[in-house]
Amino acid sequence: MTPIILLCALASFALGGFGAILGRTPAGRIIVYGGSLAVAGAALLAALVQLGLGVAPEPSVALPLGLPLIGMNFGMNDLSAVFLVITNLGAAAASLYALGYGRHEPEPWRILPFYPVFLAAMNLVLIAADAYDFLIFWELMSLASWALVMAHHEQEETRRAGIIYLLMASAGTLVLLFAFGLLAGPHGHYAFAAMRGMQRAGWIGGIVMLLALAGVGSKAGLVPLHVWLPRAHPAAPSHISALMSGVMTKVAIYAFIRIVFDLAEPAAWWWGLAVLIVGGITAVLGVLYALMEDDLKTILAYSTIENVGLIFVGLGLALAFKADGMMVAAALALTAALFHAFNHMLFKSTLFFGAGAVQHATGERALTKLGGLIHRMKMSTVPMLIAAMAIAALPPLNGFASEWLLLQAILLSPALPQFGLKLAVPAVGALVALAAAFAAACFVRLFGFAYLGKPRSAQAAAAHETDAFSRAAMIGLAALCVVAGVLPGFVIDLLAPVTQALLGAHVPSQRGLSWLTVIPVSASRSSYDPLLIFIFIAVSGSLAALALHRFGSRVIRRAAFWGCGYQGLSDASARDVASSTQYSPSGFAQPIRQVFASVVFRARDDVVMPAPGQLGPASLASSWTDPAWWAIYTPLVTTVGRIADRVNRLQFLTIRRYLAFVFLALVILLAWTALWG
């Protein structure tokens, strides 16, 4: 199957060329997005065949390009196949969505050449079989996505996001370069196959794990390396945002699994602890940010951070279990993480598509300016609601299934021998539960304020339904959310070969269980019947809806509502009153902000009252700061600036001094060689 993926990547590069040539014509959009849809479909099919039919992993394909003696090696195993499915499903949906959404793009020539290249780079990262290829395409992925983020570069915010993203991406690649350098050993074995069998000291593996966590975390958005993500993801056009949040973070997760589970063997128990703590903190902080944010797409970006945190909790658990030889438990945790990665791609892409539709329909992204869209965007509201429920982990949807599996894995932790893990895992479990609860609140807030109630602005009142392509993409992904939620057993069985290859164990097969029950460990321990729950919810929900409409609708009466004493003004101001007396998004988040965010985020609400006797309006200003900025990045930037100022003097030396520096460096190196060489 590897050659198929390679051909797909080649076709994508060709599409990028078309995009560069035809970017200014409408045909360019159709060719690039239609072609990307076809290519992603083909790659998706290839990956599904590999995964579903259990095709034996074929030997890697070597291309005579790249570095001499290494070349370019590509290979596809089950882990790659899972992530290829995630990537290409997301890519296909984004391309379908963009067929319609791309029409509204003011400057498509800034997007069309880079979009297929971005897709190709992600695919190639997933099938790279040596460190050189991996890093090349990793960097290409970063650069292509950066170019896509900068599509709307007229805005100051976007340019700032672009520079931060570029810095973080380069730093991440650098760190990964070090990790691979350590893995390659003193003789420079850059092929993954050679790294796998290598004997190395335990501390080297530990350093590799920490470097991988940092390098991958900067791409996936682990706290505190997340600062670029909520700026860059929303700045891009919505289908790009969906790809970056839904797919590119998964490529980063693939990189972590590949390096830590596959290449940097054997794991020590503290690896799991480190990953667990980082993941747990990321999950809670990510969703807390999301709760305080007002911008639709920024909320979604912060929620991506939360979900990445959940996935890393799963990976950390898997590492901990694996280090202690509890392979079935490790397989359960890894399965939960992979399943959640897949789910997150489904619902986060849908949500970003919906956000894009809202942005186009209203020109607004702020929750305070939206409202009542359910009446104006009826068709696209439904997938949005399903995705919001799925990401809030409501049964019987897919978000619940994967988070339930994750909690099942956490419940197995008392069997771990290390005291540190025994203490930490339940604490992280509590963080996961807290994050899930916050996520539910966050998406109630998002959906409630954007889609329900009265419009809060004239633009929201004039919103219109989005186009058919966009709707098709959203409905397709939302339907998959339901399918994966109702039939999680199939997904778990599909993931079995991956855990079998990485851990030598897998979650017991879910095939043949009556009523499609899911039993991850043993029947006496826990089980989950999504189908029954689905049927129950569907039946009781329909009955309740029927009863309400049959008996309740008759007694509904519409009347003017209390408008804080401002009733009876003109029509226009009546609408203002109607919208401004509604519950506000910041009001909704206020209790959580007060309780959880006043210390860490320095969140504060300042009410400025007019002086007694003055008739001016009172105002409420609520502000918060990201601790990562004042704790890490601002001091870092200041230090770098100070050092740069000092070093700047080196630019103004005489030629003789420069020569003297070279000479001194040479002498020092020679002396070093002579004394300690």
Added chain:
Amino acid sequence: MTSTIAALISPATSLSVAHVLAGSLILVSFMMLYQDRLSSVINVLALHAAVLGLAVGWQAYIQGAPELYITAALALGFKAVVIPLALHRIVERLGIHREVEAVGGISLTMLAGIGLVALSMMVMLRTAAHADALAREDVALALSVILLGLLMMVTRRNAVSQIAGFMSLENGLILAAAGAQGMPLVVEISVAFSILIAFIVIGVFLFRIRERFDTVDSAALDAFRGELQ
């Protein structure tokens, strides 16, 4: 004839002669370090190249490598005769042939030079412990010549002396290459050419500097980099 000479010279003697020649190259490098007249710097440079020519010629003889004779001839012809003559002309045309260059702290420079020779010996003894003694000591001596050339470049302000330092550095490179058996002639010729080109470029450059700044003190260039201090 040659066979009778060869019969007279034992392998040990030939090694000793090679070492004497390489050692005298270092000696000439030291001589260059304390010359304060430009014309004498150039003369010492010519002597340096002549000794190099002898050393390489001797290597050619004991290794039985005829292509090294070409190297030796290049060194004798170009570096010992042509380039010094050209440099003398430049210096005369620039009118600085009587100029005395202030070389600060000769004793300190000489001490530094001795330290550099010791350093290169230590480096070679340590890193090339497995190589055979002849090659090792040859390389150590050549490294000393290179470092002394660099020291010359660093301690001088006048561009002509810096050229002299650069040339002696390059001589050290050739000595190293001749000692290590089997350096291809192509490499040697290309190195010689690059040196020639560098010489021409620097020579032209010198006149330009002179035209603009009325001095060949390279410090005068520093104010001309577009960056005001």
